[in-house]
Amino acid sequence: MGFKRHIGHIERLAATISQLVIWVPLRVLFFFFGRLEVRGWEYMHKIPSGPFIIISDHISFLDPFLISHLFPFSTRFFPFRYPSTPNHYYTWKRPFMWLLGAYPIIKKGNLDDTLKKTIEILRSDQRIIMFPTGKIARYGRKKNPRRGAIYLAARTGFPIFPCSVRGFQSRLYPMGFRWSDFLFRRYRLSVAFGEPFFIQEIYGTLPETDEEYREASEKAMQKVYALQSGEPMHETKLVWGLQGKR
Numbered sequence: 001m002g003f004k005r006h007i008g009h010i011e012r013l014a015a016t017i018s019q020l021v022i023w024v025p026l027r028v029l030f031f032f033f034g035r036l037e038v039r040g041w042e043y044m045h046k047i048p049s050g051p052f053i054i055i056s057d058h059i060s061f062l063d064p065f066l067i068s069h070l071f072p073f074s075t076r077f078f079p080f081r082y083p084s085t086p087n088h089y090y091t092w093k094r095p096f097m098w099l100l101g102a103y104p105i106i107k108k109g110n111l112d113d114t115l116k117k118t119i120e121i122l123r124s125d126q127r128i129i130m131f132p133t134g135k136i137a138r139y140g141r142k143k144n145p146r147r148g149a150i151y152l153a154a155r156t157g158f159p160i161f162p163c164s165v166r167g168f169q170s171r172l173y174p175m176g177f178r179w180s181d182f183l184f185r186r187y188r189l190s191v192a193f194g195e196p197f198f199i200q201e202i203y204g205t206l207p208e209t210d211e212e213y214r215e216a217s218e219k220a221m222q223k224v225y226a227l228q229s230g231e232p233m234h235e236t237k238l239v240w241g242l243q244g245k246r
Contacts, residue, residue, distance in 0.1 A: 012126060015079035015101035019068065026069040030189060033182055034167065038070060040193030040227075047161060047196050049076070051122045054161045055149045057142075057224055058131035060168035060177045065100070067129055067163055070191060080127045083118060083148075111151045118148075122156050132221055145221040147213040153199045154206045154213075160220060162194035164227035192227035 030036045056067060068080035082102045089097055089104040103121075108114045122128060130152075132145035153160050167189035168177045181187055200206060202223070203216040 008120065008124060011098070011101075011103070012079060012124065014099055015081065016075065018099045019078050019080065019101060020073065022065075023069055023073050026065055030066055030069070033185055034066075034187050034189035035185060036066075036167075036189040036191065038191050038193075043161070043193045043195050044071065048159060051125055051156070051158045052127055052161050052196065053122070053149055053152055053158060054080075054127065054129045054163055055132050055220060055224060056129065056163040056165055057228075058133055058136050059165055060136065062168070062177060063131070063165050064102075064129045066165060066189070066191065068127075077127060080129050081118075081121050082129050105148075111147065112155075115148060115152060115155075118152060119155060122152065122158055128152070132217060142225060145217040147210070147217050150199060150207065150213055150216045150220055154216075157198075159196045159198050161196045162220070162223040162227065164192045164194075164224050166190045166192075166228065194223055194227050197223070 054067060056063060060066075064080070064082045068078075071077040071080075079101050082097075082100075083105045084097060084102045086104045086106055089102060103117060105114060105118065118128060130149045132149050133143035134146055135143075149160065152158070167187050199216060199220075202219045203212075207213045207216045
């Protein structure tokens with residue numbers, strides 16, 4: 001246990017340092033090259049102090065970095081950790097993914113065993129970004145969510161922070177990101193944050209059965225999809241902390 005705890009401290013320190021080092025460059029890249037617009041800054045003030053779980057739709061491999069680096073430069077929020085599938089994690093990219101806060105989730109007999117490391121990360125005062133629908137979704141498609149994020153919220157009691165990302169995909173390129181389009185500023189990215197919530201607030205009670213976890217997961221994803229309503233985005237200006245409306 002002592003060795004595992006020591007490794008956990010190293011992982012947390014590495015993720016914190018690397019994410020804060022690239023904080024300014026990523027914000028410049030996303031706001032300038034991605035012509036990023038953001039809605040829902042005010043909800044960051046409503047997140048209780050401590051760990052929380054971000055859930056979002058998934059349209060690009062850049063999603064976790066885009067979402068996490070919209071948060072203020074502060075150890076109150078960093079590091080963010082990103083669960084990854086073994087197929088994506090155990091490749092030549094593994095050292096970089098590890099350094100930036102990713103870790104593999106290996107399916108086991110039940111959710112408690114599968115998500116054991118994630119529960120430990122949350123209880124060690126870190127933040128998690130999860131994509132309940134799993135793989136990157138094609139343009140315009142909504143996939144059924146998995147139960148993992150809701151299970152974590154129910155087991156730990158930590159709040160969920162809904163988020164939606166748009167702009168990396170189009171009908172022409174339904175699977176999303178191309179570096180040439182990004183560098184020539186052809187994307188118009190948008191990120192919308194919603195109000196944080198506890199699982200009891202949307203489901204009425206803590207889910208217990210597999211069916212209840214599926215139902216609660218669908219209700220949580222409805223919060224994400226509601227952020228894609230197409231309402232005009234607030235015009236924002238880049239501030240090296242929380243953003244504000246003009």
